[in-house]
Amino acid sequence: MRFDQRHLLGIEPLRPDEITTLLDLSDRYVTLNKRRDKHASVLSGLTQINMFFENSTRTQASFEIAGKRLGADVMNMAMQASSIKKGETLIDTALTLNAMHPDLLVVRHPQSGAVDLLAQKVNCAVINAGDGRHEHPTQALLDALTIRRAKGRLHRLKIAICGDIAHSRVARSNILLLGKMENRVRLIGPPTLMPSQIADFGVEVFHDMEQGLRDADVVMMLRLQRERMDGGFIPSEREYFHRYGLNAKKLALAHPDAIVMHPGPMNRGVEIDGTLADDINRSVIQEQVEMGVAVRMAAMDILARNLRASPKEVMV
Numbered sequence: 001m002r003f004d005q006r007h008l009l010g011i012e013p014l015r016p017d018e019i020t021t022l023l024d025l026s027d028r029y030v031t032l033n034k035r036r037d038k039h040a041s042v043l044s045g046l047t048q049i050n051m052f053f054e055n056s057t058r059t060q061a062s063f064e065i066a067g068k069r070l071g072a073d074v075m076n077m078a079m080q081a082s083s084i085k086k087g088e089t090l091i092d093t094a095l096t097l098n099a100m101h102p103d104l105l106v107v108r109h110p111q112s113g114a115v116d117l118l119a120q121k122v123n124c125a126v127i128n129a130g131d132g133r134h135e136h137p138t139q140a141l142l143d144a145l146t147i148r149r150a151k152g153r154l155h156r157l158k159i160a161i162c163g164d165i166a167h168s169r170v171a172r173s174n175i176l177l178l179g180k181m182e183n184r185v186r187l188i189g190p191p192t193l194m195p196s197q198i199a200d201f202g203v204e205v206f207h208d209m210e211q212g213l214r215d216a217d218v219v220m221m222l223r224l225q226r227e228r229m230d231g232g233f234i235p236s237e238r239e240y241f242h243r244y245g246l247n248a249k250k251l252a253l254a255h256p257d258a259i260v261m262h263p264g265p266m267n268r269g270v271e272i273d274g275t276l277a278d279d280i281n282r283s284v285i286q287e288q289v290e291m292g293v294a295v296r297m298a299a300m301d302i303l304a305r306n307l308r309a310s311p312k313e314v315m316v
């Protein structure tokens, strides 16, 4: 088992075998999490600090549960919007925390690249829990684990990612991961929500949802990220649902066994029909949340092993 990274900042630097290593270890944690006693001690004696400069429900909760199940001392910092002003503020915060000798820092930040910057300033392992529109590696890994368990493989699948691609770090990390594992990725969305040059990532782009969904094995819906929009990207929510919202009729165009995914939080009736989201025969949205805890346990376990293997150098 090899995993040569000191941090988990994105999917981009990972090799396919490192992704497989993480997913295999995650599978073991899925089993542990189904037991009554969910404790392991692989992070015992280590300090994990969660710094979320942006709102989060499931990601923050699952990192906290993951750390506690593995025996870490977990601390959640309350990062108010007021502390997100300048680059200096972030670095100062990082240096202050660094002086408390944490072992794992889990960071979410609204600016792309902020977590990479922070990782250069501290001497512990850093996990990116989402930075701006850049990357959200643990989300892509939990999505991959969900797909692999539902489909029995993680290669040669047709995966349609639909919605607000332009503002989505989830889409970016998924495109990178699914591409590395040799799947066919299709992106579906209006031209206003599709980044320019996206075809360079080796994906197929569709503006017509019916065409894009045809024979897809996996349909991954994304939230309209209104907080990252500064103007009229869509005509109206009603019109958007009509053209790009997923309902049972449109899903019928995909493969009969196609699974429906959504990273949450969902806007029911905007990007996905609420009844379909709750249909346990098609939707794996709850499994995604379950896999999230296991993937975060695996990521922290593996980074902690690397910490132990290479003792901290002294920073002056």
Ligand code: NCD
Pocket: 058, 059, 130, 136, 139, 169, 170, 222, 223, 225, 263, 264, 265
């Ligand atoms: C995503 C995020 O924050 O990037 N949510 C999540 O982590 N579960 C997607 C989103 O906010 O739409």
